[in-house]
Amino acid sequence: MTDILERPTSVTATDQAAPLLRVSNLTKYYGHVAGCLDISFEMRPGEVLGIVGESGSGKSTLLNCISGKLAPTSGSIAFNSRRHGLVDIYDLSEPDRRRMQREDWGFVHQNPRDGLRMRVSGGANVAEPLMNLGRRHYGDMRQATMDWLSRVELDLGRVDDKPRNFSGGMQQRIQIARNLIHNPRLVFMDEPTGGLDVSVQARLLDLLRELVRDLGLAAIIVTHDMAVARLMADRLMVMKGGHVVETGLADQVLDDPQHPYTQLLVSSVLQI
Amino acid sequence: MIATEAHARPNAAPDERYYTYAYLDEQTKRMIRRAILKALAIPGYQVPFGSREMPVPYGWGTGGIQLTAAIIGPEDVYKCIDQGADDTTNAVSIRRFFATVADVATTEDTSEATIIQSRHRIPEQPLADGQIMVFQVPQPEPLRGLEPRETETRAMHAYAEYGLQYVSLYENISAYGRIAATAGYPVMIDERYLMSPSPIPKFDNPKMHMNPAILLFGAGREKRIYAVPPFTRVRSLDFEDYPFETQSWDEVCALCGANDSYLDEVVLDDQGQHMFVCSDSHYCADRRAKGHAGPMAGHALAHIETEIAVEEA
Numbered sequence: 001m002t003d004i005l006e007r008p009t010s011v012t013a014t015d016q017a018a019p020l021l022r023v024s025n026l027t028k029y030y031g032h033v034a035g036c037l038d039i040s041f042e043m044r045p046g047e048v049l050g051i052v053g054e055s056g057s058g059k060s061t062l063l064n065c066i067s068g069k070l071a072p073t074s075g076s077i078a079f080n081s082r083r084h085g086l087v088d089i090y091d092l093s094e095p096d097r098r099r100m101q102r103e104d105w106g107f108v109h110q111n112p113r114d115g116l117r118m119r120v121s122g123g124a125n126v127a128e129p130l131m132n133l134g135r136r137h138y139g140d141m142r143q144a145t146m147d148w149l150s151r152v153e154l155d156l157g158r159v160d161d162k163p164r165n166f167s168g169g170m171q172q173r174i175q176i177a178r179n180l181i182h183n184p185r186l187v188f189m190d191e192p193t194g195g196l197d198v199s200v201q202a203r204l205l206d207l208l209r210e211l212v213r214d215l216g217l218a219a220i221i222v223t224h225d226m227a228v229a230r231l232m233a234d235r236l237m238v239m240k241g242g243h244v245v246e247t248g249l250a251d252q253v254l255d256d257p258q259h260p261y262t263q264l265l266v267s268s269v270l271q272i
Numbered sequence: 273m274i275a276t277e278a279h280a281r282p283n284a285a286p287d288e289r290y291y292t293y294a295y296l297d298e299q300t301k302r303m304i305r306r307a308i309l310k311a312l313a314i315p316g317y318q319v320p321f322g323s324r325e326m327p328v329p330y331g332w333g334t335g336g337i338q339l340t341a342a343i344i345g346p347e348d349v350y351k352c353i354d355q356g357a358d359d360t361t362n363a364v365s366i367r368r369f370f371a372t373v374a375d376v377a378t379t380e381d382t383s384e385a386t387i388i389q390s391r392h393r394i395p396e397q398p399l400a401d402g403q404i405m406v407f408q409v410p411q412p413e414p415l416r417g418l419e420p421r422e423t424e425t426r427a428m429h430a431y432a433e434y435g436l437q438y439v440s441l442y443e444n445i446s447a448y449g450r451i452a453a454t455a456g457y458p459v460m461i462d463e464r465y466l467m468s469p470s471p472i473p474k475f476d477n478p479k480m481h482m483n484p485a486i487l488l489f490g491a492g493r494e495k496r497i498y499a500v501p502p503f504t505r506v507r508s509l510d511f512e513d514y515p516f517e518t519q520s521w522d523e524v525c526a527l528c529g530a531n532d533s534y535l536d537e538v539v540l541d542d543q544g545q546h547m548f549v550c551s552d553s554h555y556c557a558d559r560r561a562k563g564h565a566g567p568m569a570g571h572a573l574a575h576i577e578t579e580i581a582v583e584e585a
Contacts, residue, residue, distance in 0.1 A: 095431035102433075117418065117439070124442045131442065132435030138445050138511040160446050 018080055020045045020186060020218050021066070026075035028061050035061035037242040039075070045185065046216040050233030050250060052223060052265065058242040059222045060190065066220065067107060067188045068097055079104070082185070102132050106179030110191035112171035115178070116163045122174045123149070123159035129182040148177040152207060169200035173207070180211060187212075189221045193228055205231050226269045230254055238262045294341040294374040300324055304342035304497070308488060311499035316461025317429070318412050323495040333366060334492025336389050336408030340370060343404060343488075344387060350376045351385035356393035356534065356551030380554045392455075394476040396533045396555040399485035401502070407470045409491040412498060414458040414468035434466045437509060451514055460507045461500060475518045475534045480506040523548040526568035528559035547571070 021043040028035035036058035043049055051059050064070035066077055068089050080086040081100045089097055109115035116125050126148055127141045135141055149156055152173040163171050172192065179187055192208065193201040209232055212219055221232050229236055229250060236253040238246040238261065246259040257263045292298060300322075307321040326334040344350065350370050354363040358380040366389060367378050379385050382395040389406040399405060415425045418436050428436065437458050444452045457474035461467045469477060470489055480487060480500055487500040500506060510516035524531045526547040533555055535548040547568050550556035560569070 094427070095433075098427075098431060098433065120418070120439055120443050121446060123446055124439050127442055128436070128439050131438040132433070134435065136438070136512050138442065139513050141442070142446070 018086065019043060019078075020047075020080050022076075022078040022086070023066060024076050024078075026062070026065055026077065027073050028058075028065055028070065029073045034058075034242045036065070036239070039244055041237065041244075041247070043186075043218055043220070045218055048212060048217075048219045048221065048232055048234045050221050050223065050229040050236045051239060052226065052229050052236060053239035054224060054265070057239040059224075059239055061242075062239070063188055063190055063220065063222050067105065068101055079186070102129065103182070104185045106182075106184040106187040108172075108175055108179050108187065108189040108192045110194045112163065112168070112175045115175045116171065118163050120162075121160045122154075122163055122166065125163065125174055126177045126181055129178060133182055144181060145177075148181050149174075151211070152177045167200075169196050169204060172196065172204060176204075176208065176211070180215065180217075183215075185218060187217055187219045189219060191223055191225075192221065193223075193225070201228075208232065226254065226266060238265065291373050294344050294370070295327075296324065296338065296341045300338075301342040304338055307497045308339070308342065308499065311488070311497050312486070312501045314465070315501055315504050316465030316467040316498060318496040318498045320495055321497050323492045326492065327369075328365075330493035331410060332362065333389070333391060333408035335490030335494075335497070336391070336406045336492075337366060337369070337490075338492060339406045339488050339490040339497065340387060340389050341374070343406075344370065344374045344376060346375050348374075348376050348386045349384055350374075350378045350387050350389070351380060351382065352378075352389045353393060353395070353552075353554075354391055355536070356395075357553040359553060362391075380557075382554055390472075392471055392473070393534065393551060394472060394479045396530075396550070396552045397558075398479070399483055401484040403485040405485055405487045407472070407487065407489045409468070409470040409489045409496070410493075411456075412468060412489065412491040412494050412496040414456075414466050429465060432464065434460075437466055438511070441509060441511060441514075445511070445514055451510065451516070454519065458509050460509065462505050463507070466509075467498060467500075473519060473534055474508065474516075477506070477508045477516075478518065482506075521548060524566055525550045525556060525559075526566045527571065528556045528564045529566035529569070530556070530559055530564070 019042040024040050026039045027037050039062060051062060053059050061070065065072045071090055076088045077090065078086050078088050081104050083100060083103065084092065089100065092100065107115065123145050126145045130141050130144060145159065146156055149159055154170060154173050163174060166174065193204055196204065205228060221228070223229055233250040236248065236250045237244050238253065238259065240261045246253060246257065246262045253262060254266055257266050303322055307319045311317065311319045323334065324338060326337055328334060350367065352363045352367040354360040357363065370376055371378050382388065382397040383400065385403065387404050387406060388395065391408045394405065413425055415428060415436055418439055419425050428434065441451050455471045455473050456468050457477055459467050459469055459477060459480065469480065482503050482505065484502050486502055489498045508516040521535050523535065525533060525535060527549050530550055533550045533552060536551045537546055537548055539546050
């Protein structure tokens with residue numbers, strides 16, 4: 001775990017000073033049902049935040065609110081974008097917010113079918129974010145696609161295959177390449193290794209950890225898998241019933257859980 | 273239904289008609305005209321309209337027929353083509369429909385027509401000021417094949433987010449080594465709205481750029497009207513390293529010898545014999561009448577066409 005704590009040199013001191021993301025008193029109600037309640041936290045560039053908790057604890061609601069997909073009932077989400085600086089993302093006009101999402105963010109879905117266009121080839125899926133940012137040179141984009149496919153350890157000969165012809169793990173790799181190719185500042189990951197068998201999961205986690213570290217990416221990873229949280233995250237937030245019940249460094253939370261629920265969560269991890 | 277008939281109006285007395293003039297009721301025509309005006313005001317923008325049931329099925333040109341019905345008047349001269357030809361079943365039927373319900377003169381002559389309805393082609397002869405081209409559109413949304421959600425494509429049009437359209441071109445190049453899309457090739461209208469030019473071949477795309485005529489597009493099933501006003505910039509999408517190209521042929525038209533027209537391949541027998549002929553039947557006939565001859569001039573096919581023309585005359 002020590003290697004994760006060594007932050008990449010690409011993150012400058014001034015970057016470190018300003019928060020990349022500041023969530024203040026975020027609350028989301030679905031009618032009278034609470035999704036998440038009064039959540040506040042900050043993230044710095046290059047930091048990996050894990051959000052753990054059981055199903056229904058509000059993890060996904062929180063992620064959807066932060067990633068601009070779901071307007072919160074109250075509270076604010078400020079993001080330090082390249083174009084606008086630190087602004088509340090819901091204060092931006094819709095086209096500005098969508099452009100910021102395209103330019104500065106990536107979103108890795110649990111199910112690759114939600115994050116990929118299944119009717120176009122893997123290569124085109126990876127190149128699409130570049131085209132969305134206005135790149136119009138086929139040769140350059142093709143080269144970038146190839147570079148990224150090799151970075152996520154995919155067979156370059158299969159670049160033009162449709163996603164449905166790839167295995168689940170390979171689809172997830174394509175999705176990861178697609179979400180990193182445009183050099184985002186923040187990547188959201190919703191159970192990135194859910195539904196994969198353990199050996200594929202291990203290789204994918206290894207790859208993700210390496211990429212996140214190499215690129216100095218900030219990432220928010222939502223997971224119910226404690227092992228994923230320990231491997232990937234610098235910091236953990238434990239959620240229950242819409243509240244954050246415990247927060248701290250990942251190792252600290254997992255090795256010395258304070259809240260009874262966290263203790264339960266950590267102790268329920270299966271040991272082989 | 274040929275050129276000689278132009279200006280000879282059937283002139284049914286108004287009280288003998290079973291339908292309102294031009295088939296549609298006046299309120300519907302007003303509604304469609306409002307949509308047309310809006311479409312002309314926002315070039316390339318798809319204006320929703322209350323498409324009516326027409327006496328032909330969806331897919332047979334209901335959008336184009338409604339547009340024509342809304343703009344046609346007794347003084348108009350109407351031309352209808354299908355695959356570039358005036359003498360195909362659909363073109364003949366629609367032309368007869370308007371001759372009956374709107375008392376208009378019909379023609380095959382492109383320069384004589386004031387309204388030209390078409391599905392697949394823009395005539396070879398350049399359109400002129402005062403002419404209106406009406407297109408029958410099956411799918412008005414160029415992004416539909418890539419993005420199935422209407423809410424999302426509307427947002428993409430609203431914010432001019434057109435990167436996605438390039439994904440289809442990218443796919444083309446990675447699969448075929450060139451942009452192989454041939455028909456319904458997406459265009460940018462006045463550098464603002466992305467538009468599908470209906471299934472015309474990309475050969476015809478450059479004809480839309482700075483065109484003096486009005487181009488109206490109607491999609492009956494999808495209930496959308498859009499337009500390209502005269503003298504509007506129309507740019508076909510491409511990549512910097514794969515520029516837009518139109519189709520070209522090694523052959524010339526076998527009947528009239530034209531080397532600048534869109535050619536259809538016609539299979540002549542089951543021995544592999546084939547010929548290329550102009551898809552625009554009026555353009556080809558006009559050239560032959562002026563004495564141009566292709567390598568297969570005088571072929572039986574040409575005779576058949578002439579015979580029909582003589583019979584109809």
